[in-house]
Amino acid sequence: MEIQYFFELFGTLFFGISGALAADEKSGKDWFGVSFVAFLTAIGGGTIRDILLSVDIIWIQDVNLLYSAAVGIILAAVFYKPLLALRKTFKLFDTLGIALFTIVGLEKALNLGIHPVIAPIMGMFTAVMGSVIRDTMLNEIPILFKKEIYASACLCGAVVYMILWKCDVDRNTTFFISGGVIVVIRLAALRYNLTMPKFKSH
Amino acid sequence: MEIQYFFELFGTLFFGISGALAADEKSGKDWFGVSFVAFLTAIGGGTIRDILLSVDIIWIQDVNLLYSAAVGIILAAVFYKPLLALRKTFKLFDTLGIALFTIVGLEKALNLGIHPVIAPIMGMFTAVMGSVIRDTMLNEIPILFKKEIYASACLCGAVVYMILWKCDVDRNTTFFISGGVIVVIRLAALRYNLTMPKFKSH
Amino acid sequence: MEIQYFFELFGTLFFGISGALAADEKSGKDWFGVSFVAFLTAIGGGTIRDILLSVDIIWIQDVNLLYSAAVGIILAAVFYKPLLALRKTFKLFDTLGIALFTIVGLEKALNLGIHPVIAPIMGMFTAVMGSVIRDTMLNEIPILFKKEIYASACLCGAVVYMILWKCDVDRNTTFFISGGVIVVIRLAALRYNLTMPKFKSH
Numbered sequence: 001m002e003i004q005y006f007f008e009l010f011g012t013l014f015f016g017i018s019g020a021l022a023a024d025e026k027s028g029k030d031w032f033g034v035s036f037v038a039f040l041t042a043i044g045g046g047t048i049r050d051i052l053l054s055v056d057i058i059w060i061q062d063v064n065l066l067y068s069a070a071v072g073i074i075l076a077a078v079f080y081k082p083l084l085a086l087r088k089t090f091k092l093f094d095t096l097g098i099a100l101f102t103i104v105g106l107e108k109a110l111n112l113g114i115h116p117v118i119a120p121i122m123g124m125f126t127a128v129m130g131s132v133i134r135d136t137m138l139n140e141i142p143i144l145f146k147k148e149i150y151a152s153a154c155l156c157g158a159v160v161y162m163i164l165w166k167c168d169v170d171r172n173t174t175f176f177i178s179g180g181v182i183v184v185i186r187l188a189a190l191r192y193n194l195t196m197p198k199f200k201s202h
Numbered sequence: 203m204e205i206q207y208f209f210e211l212f213g214t215l216f217f218g219i220s221g222a223l224a225a226d227e228k229s230g231k232d233w234f235g236v237s238f239v240a241f242l243t244a245i246g247g248g249t250i251r252d253i254l255l256s257v258d259i260i261w262i263q264d265v266n267l268l269y270s271a272a273v274g275i276i277l278a279a280v281f282y283k284p285l286l287a288l289r290k291t292f293k294l295f296d297t298l299g300i301a302l303f304t305i306v307g308l309e310k311a312l313n314l315g316i317h318p319v320i321a322p323i324m325g326m327f328t329a330v331m332g333s334v335i336r337d338t339m340l341n342e343i344p345i346l347f348k349k350e351i352y353a354s355a356c357l358c359g360a361v362v363y364m365i366l367w368k369c370d371v372d373r374n375t376t377f378f379i380s381g382g383v384i385v386v387i388r389l390a391a392l393r394y395n396l397t398m399p400k401f402k403s404h
Numbered sequence: 405m406e407i408q409y410f411f412e413l414f415g416t417l418f419f420g421i422s423g424a425l426a427a428d429e430k431s432g433k434d435w436f437g438v439s440f441v442a443f444l445t446a447i448g449g450g451t452i453r454d455i456l457l458s459v460d461i462i463w464i465q466d467v468n469l470l471y472s473a474a475v476g477i478i479l480a481a482v483f484y485k486p487l488l489a490l491r492k493t494f495k496l497f498d499t500l501g502i503a504l505f506t507i508v509g510l511e512k513a514l515n516l517g518i519h520p521v522i523a524p525i526m527g528m529f530t531a532v533m534g535s536v537i538r539d540t541m542l543n544e545i546p547i548l549f550k551k552e553i554y555a556s557a558c559l560c561g562a563v564v565y566m567i568l569w570k571c572d573v574d575r576n577t578t579f580f581i582s583g584g585v586i587v588v589i590r591l592a593a594l595r596y597n598l599t600m601p602k603f604k605s606h
Contacts, residue, residue: 029550066525144238199222199235
């Protein structure tokens with residue numbers, strides 16, 4: 001449990017940074033609007049997960065997650081130029097965020113005895129719903145519904161986790177392999193412009 | 203209870219089909235994006251209902267609903283052309299879906315002892331909130347807020363249900379009459395382009 | 405508790421009025437669509453608050469809130485022209501609504517033992533999430549994310565409440581001072597076009 005908590009804090013921090021930069025880039029809002037959007041990005045996925053799992057919302061019970069997101073937003077404001085310049089690093093923050101959140105969400109669901117087919121979906125929702133909420137409110141089509149490989153990378157990593165878990169691989173190995181799968185697929189998709197086939201061509 | 207469960211499964215299947223076709227028609231996304239949108243369409247209404255009623259979310263507890271939606275999406279992919287050609291049949295699927303979901307949601311609320319003025323709203327939400335979520339995420343104005351008669355047909359059928367229920371009409375008759383009211387109003391509205399009066403003319 | 409209940413009813417009424425006028429102005433929908441949007445505006449913020457606090461949704465348990473919103477919508481329809489002409493009065497309704505809802509939401513959170521840093525956020529969410537839901541569904545950027553001072557006025561008033569509460573000021577004084585802070589900041593911002601500084605200039 002303890003390392004999971006640590007991961008949730010770090011995921012929230014990463015999402016606070018990437019949420020603030022995304023909100024500012026997309027529309028140059030005032031600092032209050034940017035902070036609000038960044039905060040929703042950082043805690044949105046975990047909120048959806050906890051509502052669906054019928055448990056207390058984690059950031060309402062534990063103010064440390066709020067502080068994590070706040071630190072991320074402040075870091076984004078202070079190190080704005082280097083972070084913008086290092087766009088690749090910034091994508092890495094978002095990628096690390098979705099990898100951590102997928103596994104944290106998946107493990108929380110498994111601990112609650114959720115069906116092994118539903119648990120990976122909870123992991124994916126934890127990772128991507130924050131940015132879906134952000135984009136929907138900013139009146140943009142969420143990245144999820146574009147051809148980019150994003151949520152599918154999370155689901156892939158979650159399925160790998162379930163397979164290793166069923167094979168009784170130890171927890172830390174399972175964590176690093178499945179998290180690595182998410183990071184590698186996402187970075188490969190960005191680098192080589194990988195996309196999924198269309199549902200049906202028109 | 204058992205027949206209600208059966209109806210929830212069928213409603214989810216119908217919504218999986220119409221959600222997948224709508225998502226694909228609207229933007230020609232990849233199969234992952236289309237499946238994601240179709241899934242949200244199929245389970246979104248029931249999710250909102252269960253959150254508002256403070257009960258466990260049905261598809262988290264029972265993986266069969268997920269399978270129902272998946273079967274609907276696969277059917278949409280396999281029988282894509284005939285289903286597109288049979289547009290009228292497709293609207294019938296959506297219409298059957300909202301009729302089933304309205305009654306299922308209404309009965310679930312009544313079983314929980316919800317106030318008879320609130321229960322029909324729960325029925326309507328079960329039926330229409332899935333497509334509201336879908337359209338909001340796809341950056342379109344939900345059909346609900348257009349002049350079409352859609353959610354109002356559900357509310358109408360739900361009110362008919364409540365009247366028959368108060369008059370102690372037996373449950374199956376109540377079900378078929380109120381479900382029929384929804385189907386007939388919706389199909390008549392589509393066929394004859396019926397609309398509601400404006401709130402205030404400008 | 406009793407006066408809080410009274411405030412929640414009045415806040416809902418005010419939001420029913422302003423929600424109906426906003427929905428009609430923005431797109432001239434039919435009376436059903438306008439009522440639906442106005443209803444979501446009026447009960448949306450309290451719904452989000454109750455979901456986040458893991459308590460029963462207030463309007464599901466207590467049909468009087470529904471009636472309050474309905475009275476607001478009917479008032480908006482009957483006194484449409486004078487209300488439109490009195491645009492300033494209309495903004496006052498919305499402003500009174502956010503002031504009441506901020507304090508009601510904040511006090512509900514405090515009564516549940518929520519952390520004093522989280523409670524003001526619950527107050528702000530109660531006040532602004534209804535209009536965020538409305539604008540998101542109508543496919544507009546929520547006022548919250550524009551440069552206008554709106555949610556930040558609520559948060560300001562909530563922080564003032566917390567300070568007075570910590571200083572053991574009596575409850576009614578606390579209520580009127582913090583509510584007054586919200587009204588004054590919001591009206592001053594509207595009157596003098598006050599805005600917040602940008603996060604980062606481009």
